[in-house]
Amino acid sequence: MPWIIIAGAATASSVFVLTMVNTYLHYTYRERFMKIWAYAWGVHTCRYLFLIASVFWPGNLLLKEINYLCIIASAVLLLTGTRLFIGKPVGRIEFLIGFLIGSWTVLALSLHLPPLLVVVPIFAFLSYTYIHIGIQFLKGAREELASRITGWSFIVWGIHQADYPILRPIEWFAPWGFIIGSVLATSIAMGLVLVYFERTHQALKEKEERHEQLIASSHNWIWEVDANAVYTHASPQVEELLGYRSDEVLGKTPFDLMPEAEAERIREIFGGIAARQEPFFRLENTNRHKDGRLVVLETSGVPFYDSRGTFCGYRGMDHNITERKQAEIQRELGKQVLQVLNESREFKGAVEEVAALVRERLDLDAVGIRLQEGDDFPYLVQAGFPPDFLMAENTLIERLPDGTSCRDEHGKVRLECTCGMVLSGAIPEGHPLATPAGSLWTNDTFKLLPLHDVRASRTRSRSECIRLGYASLALVPIRYKDRIVGLIQCNDRRKDRFSEELIQHLEGIAAYLGSALIRRWSEVERLDLEKQLQQAQRMESVGRLAGGVAHDFNNMLGVIIGHAALGLMDTPPEHPSHDHLQAINAAAERSSALTRQLLAFARKQAIEPKLIDINDAISQMLKMLQRLIGEDIELVFEPGSGIWPVLMDPSQVDQIMANLCVNARDAITASGRIVIRTGTALADATYRANHPEAGSGEYVWVSVSDNGCGMDRETLPHIFDPFYTTKGVGEGTGLGLATIYGIVKQNHGFVSVRSEAGEGSTFTIGVPRHSGAAAPPPGRW
Template identity: 35%
Template sequence: MDRAPALISLCPKQLLKQNSSGRTGFRKQDSGVESSGGIYGNLFTQETAMKTRILHLLIVEDEEAHVEAIRRAYEEAGVAVEIQSVGTLNEFRAYMRNGQPDLVLMDMNLPDGNAMELLTHQPGDAPFLFLVMTAFGDQKIAVDAMKAGALDYVVKSSEAFTDMPRTVERSMREWELVQKQKRAEEAERMSEARFSTVFHASPLSISITRLKDGVLLDVNSTWEKVTGFNRAEVIGRKSVELNIWIDADQRKRLVGNMCKHGAEHDGFDVQVRQKSGEIRDIFILAEQIDFAGEPCMLTMAMDITARKRAEVTLKEAKAFTESALNAIPDIFYSFDLSGKFLSWNKTFSRISGYSDQELSLKKPTDFFSGEDVQRIAGTIERIHKEGTSKVEANFVIKDGRQITCEFTGSELKDAKGNIIGFSGTGRDITERKQAEATLRESEARYRILFEDARDGIALADAETDRLVDCNQALCLMVERDKAELVGQAQSILHPPEDLIEGMSHSFRQLKVDKSEHSLEDKLLSKGGRLIPVEIRATRIQINGRDFLLGIFRDITERKQVTEALKTSEERFRTAAENLTDVVYDWDIKENVYWYGDIDGIMGYPPGGFSRSIEGWAATLHPEDKNRVMAALESHLKGVAPFVVEYRIGRRDGEWRWLSARGTALRDDRGEPYKMVGSITDITERKKAEEEIKRNYEIQAAMNALLKLSIEINNEKEFLDSALNLLLSLKWLSFESKGAVFLADESKKTLHLQVHRGFSGELLAACSTVPFGRCLCGKAAAERTIQFADCIDGQHVIHVEGMLPHGHYCVPILSGDNVLGVINLYVREGHIQDLKETEFLMAVANVFATVIERKRAETEREKMEGQLGQLRKMEAIGQLAGGVAHDFNNMLAVINGYSEMMLMELPKSDTNYSRIQEICNAGHRSADLTRQLLAFARRQTIELKVLDMNDTVTGMLKMLQRLIGENIKLMWNPAANLWKVKMDPSQLDQILANLLVNARDAISSAGKVVIETGKVDLDQAFCAMHPGSVPGKYVVLGVSDNGCGMSKETVERIFEPFFTTKKVGEGTGLGLATVFGIVKQNNGFINVDSEPGKGTTFKIYLPRHESENGEKDEMPDEAEIIKGTETVLLVEDEGAFLIFARIQLERLGYTVLDASSPVKAIKLAGEYKGEIHLLITDVVMPEMSGRDLKEEISSMRPGIKTLFMSGYTKDIIARKGVLDEGIHFLQKPFTVQALSVKLREALA
């Protein structure tokens, strides 16, 4: 069976088995996906890589002793390694430009900078593996290094150097395992994607059925089309419930065989019943698979209904051909190259005397003997050379008699044009040969025995019209003696009524034109009998005198045969008129006689179609006419049989396919005088053949398109290759012209991407097409396929020389989004059908998948860049926050001791003013750390009543440094400004972000104006400014005279990650942060900007009033409050621990101090007295302050807690406000602040 391989090639089953443990549950197959691993792939492609090559190690370390320690460690370990070292970052960069080590051992702190920035921004084209070394066991540095990609983090020590070979080997082995896992995950993802593409895009009907109960688990869209059921109504149901199989036993045998043998089932034909009840023929393949851990049956099917119908048509045509061959009086035969008969007609059996069984065992040479055998062999050789031949030979029949036959033969070829045998006809010419022999003998005797001629012969004087001689045959014919005829006028031989001016027809014709002629006439016998004769008359000279010679042949018998033939023809005409085919009889000199419904085939009323050969030829299709006429001429010359298929144009314009056969009848000279044959309408058969061919071409095109979508990464290159593929389909494309447009939905326009055959005006007109304009724009606007079989009248641009044509315009859709349009030129009059439309929709779906995938990849790359920038800013923020945190711890000690000294010294002391300056400097430093924490967004968010003028004034110096000296900062505070209630750090963030944007908008010198004001907004203002609410507001304005922004940019400036700056210069989060802060404080923002005229931001924050309606006043500084309770103090910073203990003891408290959480837990368990309060730092190496509180509280229920920290990100709750009930003290703090917080916590 030759259909199964074709089906398998259309839907490779190995692809359907690729998916693993995902949704489908098919068996996984190795996809062969590999990853090079970048520069590391060469090092770690095999487990033995480290053993088969020397490791190239680069040490970046400014301490030579450390480098030597590592070298010694490798020497003592006996590990082959090439070690090189550099001492600075600049030397490292120079080295990396010329070489690529396998691993870098990187010291974090080098003479020319910290290595963290370099490690977190490795070049994309030359990344490197590294392991970090540092002298400090800082957990944050370790975390940052690992985030940057370090294989490990090593704290420098002699033990660490000694153990370095094992550390390096372990780290690189762990890295290799991670890379292998990533490659495996990518291979699995690609496997699932390929399965999904093949399963859902395949034109084959595919279903998956659980073997144990016959429940359908999945079907594809083609299965839905073939059966008429939709997927939702069949999944989970048993296939027998759907009553699809016509032969239920056939399905039972299939399932039983599958369960028994667990093997693939060969393909076979079945009939299925659609939901509508229509019966369809399909070819089916089945195989047992493992699906979701259960044995299931994978079924793939192809709808072959059209092919089956075509086979029936072909079978009927074959039956008709056999009937026609059996009806002809000539022998018909065909045999293969070995001489075995392939077919013969009944005439062959009748004439030869052999039965069909006997003929099947015969060879052609069995019917000839002697020289005829050689003559037949020579004829076959001529057929090989000339394609056809004719020969006469004696044909030996079963009873031993020989009959003379004329045989014609031609080559028999298969569909590929290979000669597989010979076919021909044979005609019994025994009687004709005998007549020819008799004629030759007669002519020989004519000269000797005139009187013995069988035909009557008469010789008359041309001048006198008198008979001068005649032979005995003529005398016998007219029943007269020779003496009665000689000397008489020639008219004596003819009936008087046939004479013209006393002369017969033949005599008169010779008298007039003196040319030889032949005609039929009648003679009159003496007894009055009319004898039909054929007269051949000619003028001869004897001794210079003209005589007329006439030869008279009695054709009485022939006339009788002619009459019989007419009767036979009448019967033939009656039979032909009742056939479905048309039989023709062409008198080559005159008209064609049609028998059958030729008028119906040609679309004419009865008797309306032409009876001339010219009229028939005028209906031939222009592409077929020369071929058909050449075949007809070749047959009339006796070169080849007339068997041809061609198209004719009906009267109504429809083209139909006909198959014509015919045989020329020839006279004694071999000249054709008549041709008879039959014509069959094969339009439906041709349509079926074209449909099958088109289905295969569609499948091949889809396979090629899917292959392109996988192999080509560039979007435009894919579109170009895919368009070429579509234009190669001759039944679809016209002049190989077409284009692909991509859509800009925001502008409602299509933009030409690739094209074929566009130039000049057409190319210019189609470069940009608005939605709704022409067919392409209409396809985009309406999101449906647009088709027109003739588009000439709708063209905006008319290009000279453009042939009439139509269009397919197919939208490329993703859900409701238009991605583009495919435009194809089709022939004028092209007929749209469902199969074609479905194919183009499937093509558009592949286009959409590729376009979306390419855009997703581009978007992913863009997001990765933004994420990298965000991480960089986060790292800088972490650095700033960490510095501020550590600085706060030191400031707490400095400020604390200076305040204690001021409290102990009298103001008259000469050192009092000096210590006062130290204290003031410490407070200013604390303000600086607060601003650093605001930048890092690590500041605790606590709402305070602010005078905005005072707050801004305090920030002016920092803001001036932020924008630079070339930009003038102007400050215009409003008088009697209302208060606002917000976190001061949030106001810092607002001003910092707005001024950075203003600075970036000013190309060189310029100015920035900060101003404040107050306003009472009414309903009219709010109606014109969406988002605003009526009420009283404090206004903060920031203006610049920079480049300004367009309206489109202004509409998007508050979107996260939106930025107009170059890559790497902005995160796009600044204004988004400002917007969030303002909204959090129930305010709103107005932006006024024009390109070239600068930008003004106005921020409206609600006025704050106290509950009694009065303005809030800043509280007076609290006095020092002492206590007597016992407190447990936990702080990992030694200097601060000592300072805090002194402060607490001076305030009257009993202090239990611990330098770590573990010691604090031990102390709390051992102390026998009551501990009233736990004072703990938030961030500590062993345990966080929160966790320590939980441990101590479980041991001593009821104990109170006071948290303290340099920054407090770890204890911030939702919306940035401290959790209710938590007592917190920000480092550094004053003695007064400490005393107040202690009493609050103990209350």
């Protein structure tokens, strides 16, 4: 029967192709069911080979047995693989039935039973198996067309297997039966492959969707770079991290997004890793956000390769650790600030170091620290502010056009600008930019404008921070007990530089500065009190002695002057004793003047304070002062305008001016120049820095300058000591400047001196402005 050979060969060839296809798919995708299918089709191929062989050796019983066993084994394997594919458990009953039928087949052939008793059980089992598989496919089919076609193909093939024992003996139909079986087998095999790929594609699609959803829900930036470190993929999270859209990053390298120094550092590290094609994990790197701020990322990546094993680049992700790094920096900064403040002996140097640390570690454009001096809060230290900003912002006191400070209804000096509002506690309670500790901060300084508008009726806003382009601003008060005594000011031109956590950290640094300030002021106060006590005890002792002696001596001088005057009245000018009496009288008068100086120094001189204009008082004695200093010295008077009245005994003014001018005259060797100036001043922080003896308030001042020999630094600390003089014996009493000191202190004023050897001297006397009643009654006050 040659038709059996041709049909069997054709069917074996097609089934062998299915075997090779499934074998390739198994080795490509490593699916277990593919392997079982390959075995099933391979066994099915063998079935046709043994069928053809049985034609040539029709009496060979073994060939028939193997043929039928291959049919049974192929069906069991195909059923097993398909169950695995559709996710059904492998049924043991099918294996048992297959084993029993196989055993029956061998037995029936051995006993030479009729062919129908041999083939009917076999093909009934095949029919059941294929129809069962088809039904399972149809039940498990989702929307895939291939699954439905494959399921119905299995069912048709199962029906075909049922009719095989009946139609096989019909000679003209037998070849078509083989062809139909081959077509159905091929359709089923290809359908299985198509279903596999459809489901694989669907699984990949679902996996990609899940992956995209995970990426979308993640805050990490997923990226891919090629072998040249150029971005070929960037997830949308890059915009959240660095402000760039994904398409803006593509074509760039990671180093293009970093500051220059950081780019060089990371390029060197990454170059070594990429050369070895190693994975890397948690590589910290600093990037520049699109708005200019710095962002710290933690980067991990793994190399990837193409199908030929060629290195293609890296895939990885970036995680934002800026907040964590800032917290670490803040903790370290706090430790460094404490260390500086605890170890430093010089307060200003320590504060300068603190300001530099805050600016460097927090990467800020400018940092300034204000501390109270009198009624003002000038910068004690600053770093990064331009000169024009400091000129406009150093002092905060609001002034009228004539320079007078403005005060509120409680008499407190009014402070300008946002700094002044924080320092004076004028920020409205519950303001969104304020913290419970009294700090004020913003990442957009334009939000401060409404704050200034609220206060416009009380003070003038400067808005220098806005004018100079500072976008982020933080003002943190420094407290001493319950009082604000200073302020930390942080400025940056970039937005979003501050956070609530960072402000809380700066408030901690302000507390450290407040503690250090307490220690410093306590030490300074202690030293000042000791110095004042020593000076007061020394002056009191000398004053008590000088005052007692002068008082008694003045009484005796009164007797001498009186008797000398009576003698002169009784003695004509031509009498030989007249000249002697005049000499006695002149010496007694000079001695009396000396006792008056002693009494003034001892503050026991009777005075009559009056409201006087200091310009008028000096103008009236210019001729007398010119006679005192001589014609070789030029005397210049430069009166100030708008001089306030002062409450003072006019004779004390005369005494001060005479002593100062005589002192200046003695410092000039030949010809020279003495300049007297007057003016008014508010003793703010800047003024008091030049005149340490001045207290806070408003003063009328008089200065006497000369171009004489000046004084060295060893002399200056002693010039107000009583009986201290640099003149020769008999040339000075050492009481002139001590007397001035006593008079000034008696009038609650100050005296300061600026002098250098060979550069002349300038003495400045300050007396408080009088704004009360006309004058108290005469007496010792």
